[in-house]
Amino acid sequence: VDDAVLPGHPDFETHPVVRHLTTARTEGPWVxxxxxxxxxxxxxxxxxHENWFDPSVTSPDTRQRQLxxxxxxxxxxxxxxxxxxxxxxxxxxxGPTTRHHPGWLHHVxxxxxxxxxxxxxxVCWSTSGLAGLPTFxxxxxxxxxxxxxxxxxxxxxxxxxxxxxxxxxxDTVLAVAERLGVVRATHxxxxxxxxxxxxxxxxxxxxxxxxxxxxxxxxxxxxxxQLLHCLVNDNPGGVSTMVxxxxxxxxxxxxxxxxxxxxxxxxxxxxxxSTVTDLRASSPVVVLDDDGRPAEIRLSNGTRALPxxxxxxxxxxxxxxxxxxxxxxxxxxxxxxxxxxxxxxxFMNGRILHGRAGFDPDAGGRHLQGCYVDADDxxxxxxxxxxxxxxxSDAGGGGPA
Ligand SMILES: O=C(O)CCC(=O)C(=O)O
Ligand SMILES: [Fe+2]
Numbered sequence: 001v002d003d004a005v006l007p008g009h010p011d012f013e014t015h016p017v018v019r020h021l022t023t024a025r026t027e028g029p030w031v032x033x034x035x036x037x038x039x040x041x042x043x044x045x046x047x048x049h050e051n052w053f054d055p056s057v058t059s060p061d062t063r064q065r066q067l068x069x070x071x072x073x074x075x076x077x078x079x080x081x082x083x084x085x086x087x088x089x090x091x092x093x094x095g096p097t098t099r100h101h102p103g104w105l106h107h108v109x110x111x112x113x114x115x116x117x118x119x120x121x122x123v124c125w126s127t128s129g130l131a132g133l134p135t136f137x138x139x140x141x142x143x144x145x146x147x148x149x150x151x152x153x154x155x156x157x158x159x160x161x162x163x164x165x166x167x168x169x170x171d172t173v174l175a176v177a178e179r180l181g182v183v184r185a186t187h188x189x190x191x192x193x194x195x196x197x198x199x200x201x202x203x204x205x206x207x208x209x210x211x212x213x214x215x216x217x218x219x220x221x222x223x224x225x226q227l228l229h230c231l232v233n234d235n236p237g238g239v240s241t242m243v244x245x246x247x248x249x250x251x252x253x254x255x256x257x258x259x260x261x262x263x264x265x266x267x268x269x270x271x272x273x274s275t276v277t278d279l280r281a282s283s284p285v286v287v288l289d290d291d292g293r294p295a296e297i298r299l300s301n302g303t304r305a306l307p308x309x310x311x312x313x314x315x316x317x318x319x320x321x322x323x324x325x326x327x328x329x330x331x332x333x334x335x336x337x338x339x340x341x342x343x344x345x346x347f348m349n350g351r352i353l354h355g356r357a358g359f360d361p362d363a364g365g366r367h368l369q370g371c372y373v374d375a376d377d378x379x380x381x382x383x384x385x386x387x388x389x390x391x392x393s394d395a396g397g398g399g400p401a
Contacts, residue, residue: 003083007099008053010063014391015103015112017086024080024088031080031090033105041109045077048090052098118383120156122351124247126332130158133242133335138163138344141179148179149385151346152378155225160242160347166229168341173229173369176344181377184223186216187277194228194368196361201274203302207361212243212328212353213300216372217270218279222296224375226349230339232367237359242345243334245297245353248327249286262320264288266313270298271305282308285324287350296350299324328353339368348375 009015020036029045050057050065050072057067079091088100107113134154140147141163154161166172174191177183183190188202197205204210216222253260263285272279289295307317327333347354349372359366 003087003089003099004085006085006101007087009101009104010051010053010058010065011104012063013387015101015107016390017101017103017106019102019106020086021082021088021102021105024082024090026077026080026090029074029076031077031088033080033082033088035106041105043088043105043108045090045092046072046074048077048088048098048100049073049092049096051104052096052100054096054098056096115379118386119379120153120382122159122246122348123157124250125158125244126247127334128332130244130335133160133162133337133345134158135162135164138166138176138342142166142175145385145388149382152180152381152385155346155348156378156382159244159246159352160345162337163344163346164340164342166342166344168229168231170231170369173227173344173371176229176346177227177371177373180225180346180373180381182373184372184374186219186223186372187272187274187279188370191369191371194370195366201272207238207359209358210355211301211325212241212245212334212355213302214245214297214349214353215300216349217283217298217300218272218281218303220281221374222281222298223349223372225346225373225378226354226370227344227346227373228354228368228370229344230341230368232341232365233339234364235359235361235366236338236363237357238339238366239357240337240339240345241334241353241355241357242337242347243328243353243355244351245299245328246294246351247333248324248330248353249294249297251333252324252327256323258316259320259323260286262313262316263324266317266320267308268298268304268317269306269308270300270303272303273305280305285321294351297353298350299328299353301325339366350375 021033022036023034025032030042032042034040050067058065073092077090078093081089083089086102091097136151141151151161174183194204196207200206215226265284267282267284269282283298285299286294287296
């Protein structure tokens with residue numbers, strides 16, 4: 001072992017050494033370390049063994065763990081030290097001696113591996129805060145990773161971002177989605193056409209108005225992101241509405257706690273009422289995350305089938321629903337745009353409620369195409385962009401700092 005050189009670590013990510021280790025010692029199963037800023041941490045011995053970057057533990061190619069839990073050393077480590085390169089060195093009786101990268105250890109104790117890292121907090125908006133759709137150059141997003149990252153960040157923060165100047169062809173929406181990750185196919189297909197269809201399976205495929213809604217509330221896992229792309233719009237009607245549902249929910253939480261309680265606890269069943277599929281999912285209108293913040297709104301009048309609650313809860317459930325829909329309709333939370341051919345809007349499906357005015361089908365053509373992507377792909381895209389920024393141009397090049 002060349003102890004003048006820092007060891008690798010299991011991640012492809014770069015973990016810069018922002019603090020240096022000064023001392024290390026064992027105490028039972030624990031390895032206590034001190035850092036050069038005076039702080040201290042402890043690591044569990046078996047945790048260190050199974051996160052050693054060594055082919056006996058982690059495949060150097062896939063970076064997936066090969067060591068099974070039954071192979072992890074559960075006896076106490078017998079020695080711990082900081083070597084000449086600044087790595088943590090830990091040994092067990094009869095071997096192995098493991099070495100650990102200080103930047104990687106630091107990222108662990110600061111929670112750098114957690115799923116919320118790289119997920120920007122939503123910044124809620126009303127019309128006074130965000131006058132129009134944040135707009136970006138479509139061809140640049142297709143061609144350039146930095147342009148992609150800027151647009152993706154706007155989608156994460158504001159919940160939506162428009163691309164303009166895209167080719168108004170049938171492959172565009174999937175090509176843009178694939179810049180973020182993989183397309184999430186649903187019962188509407190990998191890609192769906194928003195046109196008036198003779199055998200429509202959704203009010204979207206008619207000329208009817210659509211009150212602001214989310215899509216696919218009929219599935220336990222709702223796609224996190226929707227992309228809509230305009231191929232043709234010669235119709236003066238069908239104006240599109242985008243509402244920040246999180247802003248609406250926050251206003252209700254502050255002003256009407258009883259309504260908020262009903263929206264976040266009382267459960268409705270959504271179904272798709274099709275002849276060939278029978279999808280069902282139940283959920284409150286507003287799903288909260290573990291920290292009590294809105295994670296997902298499930299408001300879709302077209303698919304909301306039945307209340308799933310005690311009879312005595314029905315009056316406040318219906319009242320709260322009405323209250324929510326009225327708040328959504330309040331102009332302070334909406335952006336209205338008329339689709340232009342070549343425009344594409346990506347929006348967080350569980351946050352931004354989208355709708356449209358009705359239109360006269362004889363007044364001009366109107367053709368949108370859409371698809372879905374899971375939110376995981378957006379977070380991954382943003383983390384890879386941040387990784388690229390940290391590592392210079394060596395995206396995914398791996399290896400330690
Ligand atoms: O026609 C529109 O503007 C929106 C259609 C829609 O809601 C959808 O396809 O999910
Ligand atoms: Fe929709």
